[in-house]
Amino acid sequence: MSKVLPQVVIIGRPNVGKSTLFNRLVGRKLALVDDQPGVTRDRRIGDVSLARMRFQIIDTAGWEDEDEATLPGRMRNQTEASLVGAQGALFVIDSRAGLTPLDEEIGRWLRAQKVPVVLVVNKVEGRSGQDGIIESYSLGLGEPVAISAEHGEGMADLFEALQPIVEGWDAPDMAEPAEDADPAAPLQLAIVGRPNAGKSTLINRLLGEDRLLTGPEAGITRDSIAVDWQWQDRTAGLTRAVKLIDTAGMRKKAKVDDKLEKLSVADARRAVDFAEVVVLLLDATRGLEVQDLKIASMVIDEGRALIIAINKWDVAEDASGLFNGIREALEEGLAQLRGVPLVAVSALTGKGTDQLMAAAFKVREDWSRRVSTALLNRWFDDAMEANPPPAPGGKRIKLRYITQVGTRPPRFVIFGTRLSELPTSYERYLVNGIRRELGFGAVPVRLSLRSPK
Numbered sequence: 001m002s003k004v005l006p007q008v009v010i011i012g013r014p015n016v017g018k019s020t021l022f023n024r025l026v027g028r029k030l031a032l033v034d035d036q037p038g039v040t041r042d043r044r045i046g047d048v049s050l051a052r053m054r055f056q057i058i059d060t061a062g063w064e065d066e067d068e069a070t071l072p073g074r075m076r077n078q079t080e081a082s083l084v085g086a087q088g089a090l091f092v093i094d095s096r097a098g099l100t101p102l103d104e105e106i107g108r109w110l111r112a113q114k115v116p117v118v119l120v121v122n123k124v125e126g127r128s129g130q131d132g133i134i135e136s137y138s139l140g141l142g143e144p145v146a147i148s149a150e151h152g153e154g155m156a157d158l159f160e161a162l163q164p165i166v167e168g169w170d171a172p173d174m175a176e177p178a179e180d181a182d183p184a185a186p187l188q189l190a191i192v193g194r195p196n197a198g199k200s201t202l203i204n205r206l207l208g209e210d211r212l213l214t215g216p217e218a219g220i221t222r223d224s225i226a227v228d229w230q231w232q233d234r235t236a237g238l239t240r241a242v243k244l245i246d247t248a249g250m251r252k253k254a255k256v257d258d259k260l261e262k263l264s265v266a267d268a269r270r271a272v273d274f275a276e277v278v279v280l281l282l283d284a285t286r287g288l289e290v291q292d293l294k295i296a297s298m299v300i301d302e303g304r305a306l307i308i309a310i311n312k313w314d315v316a317e318d319a320s321g322l323f324n325g326i327r328e329a330l331e332e333g334l335a336q337l338r339g340v341p342l343v344a345v346s347a348l349t350g351k352g353t354d355q356l357m358a359a360a361f362k363v364r365e366d367w368s369r370r371v372s373t374a375l376l377n378r379w380f381d382d383a384m385e386a387n388p389p390p391a392p393g394g395k396r397i398k399l400r401y402i403t404q405v406g407t408r409p410p411r412f413v414i415f416g417t418r419l420s421e422l423p424t425s426y427e428r429y430l431v432n433g434i435r436r437e438l439g440f441g442a443v444p445v446r447l448s449l450r451s452p453k
């Protein structure tokens with residue numbers, strides 16, 4: 001069965017940047033052209049897919065190339081047609097031109113429609129267009145999202161605003177979106193880390209060309225928020241699709257006073273929204289720092305699969321000492337970081353990058369794995385026999401059975417009685433067992449306890 005995707009329509013008067021935004025969202029892939037009966041012009045439809053969010057975007061540009069005086073009526077017809085069945089609309093205005101009477105008219109009309117509207121103020125690159133943002137509140141369409149479609153700024157905010165519309169949609173066959181995803185689907189990968197860890201260099205190395213500019217300045221113009229590429233898995237003799245999420249490129253205009261360190265944490269936060277697997281890149285010449293641990297635990301807390309890569313291996317002194325030191329620091333640090341894959345790379349020479357990619361695909365597999373209830377309970381019984389749950393006040397806590405209720409990340413529920421008295425150390429014992437013995441490797445595992453009513 002083909003999946004029905006929620007649809008979002010881009011609306012706005014000519015030249016506000018609708019097509020530019022459409023292209024930015026859809027990426028370089030060619031958009032489908034849909035000859036809808038009754039619509040005099042074609043409309044462009046493109047699939048947008050980022051992390052758990054999948055939707056179709058419809059561009060209404062090109063419907064309004066007649067002179068402006070006759071526009072509203074025509075546009076209304078066309079737009080009305082595309083709004084039928086859509087879950088939401090992006091209403092785009094131009095911050096530089098300011099609000100025009102036509103914007104106001106479209107705004108009034110949209111307010112009367114029964115679809116959620118996200119107000120988008122475009123052409124806000126750098127610090128420009130602030131007046132346009134303030135003016136736009138008068139449309140009565142709520143808080144505007146400031147973006148630059150051309151420069152890719154503000155895209156993360158836009159996705160956030162769209163999230164309730166797209167994810168709140170209850171399509172009949174999408175009850176559990178992205179569950180047990182197709183293993184052939186592109187791996188959604190993000191590379192995060194402190195400034196100068198070598199993220200851009202590594203991305204360029206992986207892509208095999210100078211697609212991203214490297215350099216110390218924040219807010220460099222990027223082409224797109226995600227780059228599609230193919231990794232040659234030489235060991236398996238396969239070509240595997242990867243969608244590299246460019247979190248730095250998704251940044252809102254970097255304010256002059258924003259510290260690069262702070263930006264790297266914000267980038268990691270965004271990565272978590274959009275990626276399945278996050279690679280935290282360390283600089284071998286600096287080792288593991290507090291900031292790194294902060295990023296690492298955030299990635300795990302949010303349920304994403306994490307890999308730690310130690311970069312600049314070519315210039316590392318006492319390489320094996322460093323590697324073991326970091327391994328130990330991870331083991332001693334946060335329990336959830338135990339067993340996280342550690343890979344040494346050199347973005348400069350390319351050493352270790354194949355191992356890194358292989359590890360990324362492997363952790364996604366673990367992260368998406370589902371084990372049978374039978375196997376799970378066989379393990380569960382053994383685990384309880386080896387180390388029975390405690391008996392506070394002489395009465396044993398009864399754990400009856402366990403079942404996997406979800407994947408990506410793997411989620412388990414244990415049914416039993418007197419569960420509120422189960423010590424967290426015992427829960428940890430079970431989670432570690434699941435990870436170690438059931439093939440969930442180092443991915444975050446969620447466990448909840450439920451007493452039957």
Ligand code: GDP
Nearest residue numbers: 014015016017018019020061123148149150151
């Ligand atoms: P449409 O008619 O609404 O589809 O608008 P287009 O996407 O064709 O864009 C109209 C013009 O605005 C083009 O010249 C774009 O290059 C320009 N444009 C689009 N987005 C931006 C932006 O974020 N900043 C700036 N400065 N110009 C933009």
Ligand code: GDP
Nearest residue numbers: 195196197198199200201214215312346347348
């Ligand atoms: P970003 O801020 O994380 O994107 O870091 P960059 O990719 O801009 O790299 C910062 C600096 O580290 C640059 O001078 C790179 O040439 C250098 N660099 C990156 N990777 C390596 C590596 O593997 N080995 C060495 N020796 N230098 C590297």
